Amino acid sequence: MSIRPLVTVFDESGKSVHQTTMPGVFKAPIRLDVVQSVHTSMRKNKRQPYAVSTKAGHQTSAESWGTGRAVARIPRVRGGGTHRSGQGAFGNMCRGGRMFAPTKVWRRWHCRINLNQRRYAMCSALAATALPSLVMARGHRVDGVGEVPLVVSNSLEKLSKTKDAVKLLKALHAYGDVEKAKLSRKIRPGKGKARNRRYVQRKGPLIIYSEDSGLTRAFRNLPGVDLLQVDRLNLLMLAPGGHLGRFCIWTQSAFEKLDALYGTDRKFSVLKKNYRLPRPKMIQTDLSRLINSDEIQKVLRPIKPKPRRATQKKNPLKNLQQMVRVNPYVKTLRRNHALLEQRRRKEKAEAQDKARNL
Numbered sequence: 573m574s575i576r577p578l579v580t581v582f583d584e585s586g587k588s589v590h591q592t593t594m595p596g597v598f599k600a601p602i603r604l605d606v607v608q609s610v611h612t613s614m615r616k617n618k619r620q621p622y623a624v625s626t627k628a629g630h631q632t633s634a635e636s637w638g639t640g641r642a643v644a645r646i647p648r649v650r651g652g653g654t655h656r657s658g659q660g661a662f663g664n665m666c667r668g669g670r671m672f673a674p675t676k677v678w679r680r681w682h683c684r685i686n687l688n689q690r691r692y693a694m695c696s697a698l699a700a701t702a703l704p705s706l707v708m709a710r711g712h713r714v715d716g717v718g719e720v721p722l723v724v725s726n727s728l729e730k731l732s733k734t735k736d737a738v739k740l741l742k743a744l745h746a747y748g749d750v751e752k753a754k755l756s757r758k759i760r761p762g763k764g765k766a767r768n769r770r771y772v773q774r775k776g777p778l779i780i781y782s783e784d785s786g787l788t789r790a791f792r793n794l795p796g797v798d799l800l801q802v803d804r805l806n807l808l809m810l811a812p813g814g815h816l817g818r819f820c821i822w823t824q825s826a827f828e829k830l831d832a833l834y835g836t837d838r839k840f841s842v843l844k845k846n847y848r849l850p851r852p853k854m855i856q857t858d859l860s861r862l863i864n865s866d867e868i869q870k871v872l873r874p875i876k877p878k879p880r881r882a883t884q885k886k887n888p889l890k891n892l893q894q895m896v897r898v899n900p901y902v903k904t905l906r907r908n909h910a911l912l913e914q915r916r917r918k919e920k921a922e923a924q925d926k927a928r929n930l
Contacts, residue, residue, distance in 0.1 A: 578591040579721065582722070584743065592723065599699065600698070610807060611807055614807060614808055628671075630662060635650060691834075695834060696816070697807055697811040701820045706816055714819055720819075724824065738750075749796070753796025756773045756796075757795065759772075778820045779791055780800050780801075803829075
């Protein structure tokens with residue numbers, strides 16, 4: 573959550589022109605669990621149905637031999653004169669048989685998503701784009717950018733040439749993110765390269781605008797750059813892969829329209845009926861500061877002294893340390909016994925050597 577009151581607006585040359593107020597949506601709580609859940613459900617809505625053929629595995633004449641022939645009762649191919657005759661058929665355990673539970677095109681591919689959850693995820697994704705730490709953790713190159721979120725004057729919407737777009741991004745020190753996306757272009761691993769999606773590359777900046785006066789033509793050919801109209805914000809672009817912190821470049825008019833779209837913490841949205849921004853469950857999230865505050869400490873009971881635990885009683889006959897505590901002379905007795913045993917062993921060895929005339 574970002575709580576700065578003002579945001580700097582930059583012009584085409586990268587110089588700060590004036591300041592504008594931070595929309596209330598950037599103060600929304602950032603809920604990664606909600607974003608990932610909604611993102612997963614939204615991704616399902618673009619899937620195309622697939623299934624195996626309804627005839628697959630059943631395009632042969634086969635019949636079970638029944639019982640009494642000491643073979644399994646699986647259907648077997650009829651006829652003779654070939655290896656195929658007598659082989660099992662139809663079953664999912666058979667070579668050339670159908671799969672278990674053949675897939676159908678009428679599977680439930682799409683997923684309904686609660687409207688309030690969608691809006692909550694969108695607010696969280698927008699709030700995350702205003703935190704430089706999350707933007708950098710996502711891999712965007714924003715070291716030289718003047719401020720995050722990056723707001724540019726409305727003259728950005730009138731650009732129609734790609735060379736002008738590149739010049740503006742370089743002036744804002746945001747072109748490094750485009751170059752990162754360009755250098756990351758690689759051939760996709762796996763079978764997807766043969767299915768009309770041969771290349772993969774990283775995401776670059778997301779341009780969010782209010783009115784298109786040639787803007788889309790200027791930026792559409794830059795690698796990694798995506799464009800969004802502020803009235804049609806999309807979670808799949810604001811948090812690609814369910815990962816928060818997309819680097820966004822806003823036009824001033826789009827940035828100032830967010831309060832009308834999502835409202836603030838004090839007033840409802842103008843463009844959404846009876847919608848108010850989600851509020852955090854905890855205003856103060858520093859738990860150590862909460863617990864150690866005077867208000868909480870004064871109502872807590874005092875710390876109890878640690879209970880004295882009873883020591884385990886040990887048998888002195890089995891534990892030498894306990895025996896020494898009871899009878900300190902035990903050590904001397906054991907030492908004398910060991911010396912006596914050593915002397916006896918030596919005398920016995922000498923007697924044996926003498927008997928053998930060694």
